[in-house]
Amino acid sequence: MSIPxxxxxLTLHEDPISQNCYKIRLTASLLNLPLIRKKYDIKKxxxxxxxxxxxISLARQIPVLxxxxxxxxxxxxxxxxxxxxxxxxxxxxxKDRFHRAEMLRWMFFEQNQHExxxxxxxxxxxxxxxxxxxESQKSQIEVKRAQGIRALDIMEAHLKDRExxxxxxxxxxxxxxxxxxxVAQEGGFEMQKYPYIEGWLGRVRRTKGWLDQKE
Amino acid sequence: MSIPxxxxxLTLHEDPISQNCYKIRLTASLLNLPLIRKKYDIKKxxxxxxxxxxxISLARQIPVLxxxxxxxxxxxxxxxxxxxxxxxxxxxxxKDRFHRAEMLRWMFFEQNQHExxxxxxxxxxxxxxxxxxxESQKSQIEVKRAQGIRALDIMEAHLKDRExxxxxxxxxxxxxxxxxxxVAQEGGFEMQKYPYIEGWLGRVRRTKGWLDQKE
Numbered sequence: 484m485s486i487p488x489x490x491x492x493l494t495l496h497e498d499p500i501s502q503n504c505y506k507i508r509l510t511a512s513l514l515n516l517p518l519i520r521k522k523y524d525i526k527k528x529x530x531x532x533x534x535x536x537x538x539i540s541l542a543r544q545i546p547v548l549x550x551x552x553x554x555x556x557x558x559x560x561x562x563x564x565x566x567x568x569x570x571x572x573x574x575x576x577x578k579d580r581f582h583r584a585e586m587l588r589w590m591f592f593e594q595n596q597h598e599x600x601x602x603x604x605x606x607x608x609x610x611x612x613x614x615x616x617x618e619s620q621k622s623q624i625e626v627k628r629a630q631g632i633r634a635l636d637i638m639e640a641h642l643k644d645r646e647x648x649x650x651x652x653x654x655x656x657x658x659x660x661x662x663x664x665x666v667a668q669e670g671g672f673e674m675q676k677y678p679y680i681e682g683w684l685g686r687v688r689r690t691k692g693w694l695d696q697k698e
Numbered sequence: 699m700s701i702p703x704x705x706x707x708l709t710l711h712e713d714p715i716s717q718n719c720y721k722i723r724l725t726a727s728l729l730n731l732p733l734i735r736k737k738y739d740i741k742k743x744x745x746x747x748x749x750x751x752x753x754i755s756l757a758r759q760i761p762v763l764x765x766x767x768x769x770x771x772x773x774x775x776x777x778x779x780x781x782x783x784x785x786x787x788x789x790x791x792x793k794d795r796f797h798r799a800e801m802l803r804w805m806f807f808e809q810n811q812h813e814x815x816x817x818x819x820x821x822x823x824x825x826x827x828x829x830x831x832x833e834s835q836k837s838q839i840e841v842k843r844a845q846g847i848r849a850l851d852i853m854e855a856h857l858k859d860r861e862x863x864x865x866x867x868x869x870x871x872x873x874x875x876x877x878x879x880x881v882a883q884e885g886g887f888e889m890q891k892y893p894y895i896e897g898w899l900g901r902v903r904r905t906k907g908w909l910d911q912k913e
Binding site for chain 2: 599637
């Protein structure tokens with residue numbers, strides 16, 4: 484495996500329907516980094532081909548950030564890679580040891596408790612559609628609903644007396660949590676119940692370099 | 699919130715039955731850092747008291763790493779904090795930008811795909827016991843079994859031609875994946891099917907400073 488040096492070409496292998504992919508586009512946009520986009524349609528099985536498995540992702544998952552000729556899966560790791568440089572614009576990845584750990588705290592929370600409930604319900608109810616779900620999926624909706632509400636409650640309580648998740652400005656904690664929170668209503672979550680989250684979503688949208696998911 | 703400087707006192711708020719807590723003890727042991735342990739019994743509701751919620755964790759979850767008087771939840775963020783210093787022993791958190799992102803890739807994989815299946819089944823089948831599970835939990839076993847096998851397959855394929863998850867030595871990627879993989883058989887996973895994982899578990903156990911989960 485070769486380790487890229489200098490300023491390698493950045494290619495995002497993605498399906499635009501996935502907010503995990505959007506996170507990486509949003510991070511790159513906030514940092515003003517150019518990103519080549521290679522699009523695949525998950526629904527059409529384009530990430531399940533032997534070509535994709537052999538060349539892009541053994542696990543046949545998107546997104547994958549290609550850095551030079553090296554492949555980096557996991558959306559939050561890709562965002563961290565993009566922001567993890569000296570003098571990064573906006574301080575998306577703080578240099579302070581404690582702030583960096585706090586940022587990662589929310590990024591792990593996102594992958595463990597938020598994405599696994601809020602993103603999954605949005606995928607099932609908005610993309611797949613209830614009538615196309617398996618019995619197993621239908622039986623999990625209630626549990627995932629409770630997990631998602633719990634995650635939103637934790638976020639709402641945290642934002643009650645602060646503008647950003649960590650420190651005094653936007654970091655990757657905000658970026659990665661924004662992606663699926665901004666579309667949580669598509670999974671049936673009643674976002675009008677969370678005024679602090681709504682205010683914070685607005686602050687993210689007003690940040691210089693912000694990019695809509697449809698762009 | 700005060701940000702700790704220098705060498706603050708490190709206190710782990712934990713339940714020893716949780717391998718998420720063990721991760722932090724193992725990281726501290728490998729780095730030869732002293733850790734004060736405050737134990738709570740989840741089963742007895744000791745993490746659900748108003749004292750715990752007001753002083754340790756609003757979300758009433760363990761582990762929480764207390765750094766001075768600041769509380770840091772999320773096990774993998776706590777491990778990152780401990781290892782994230784210049785000249786860290788063993789290079790548990792590599793300084794190289796790409797290696798660091800690759801390490802985080804496996805740490806996010808652990809929280810998103812591994813802990814949510816392998817740790818949950820171990821908790822249900824080994825700690826709670828099948829006969830005490832709710833109907834909802836019972837109905838999720840098959841899905842979580844498939845997710846866990848998929849995670850183990852990805853690990854086995856990755857370890858086929860390397861000794862450690864990232865680079866040439868042990869990093870936090872190995873530490874955090876070790877915690878629940880080492881007890882996966884307690885969740886009913888057939889670990890004899892994964893010879894490369896078994897070899898890697900042995901390498902972790904033979905690392906200087908390694909600590910058994912029962913210590």
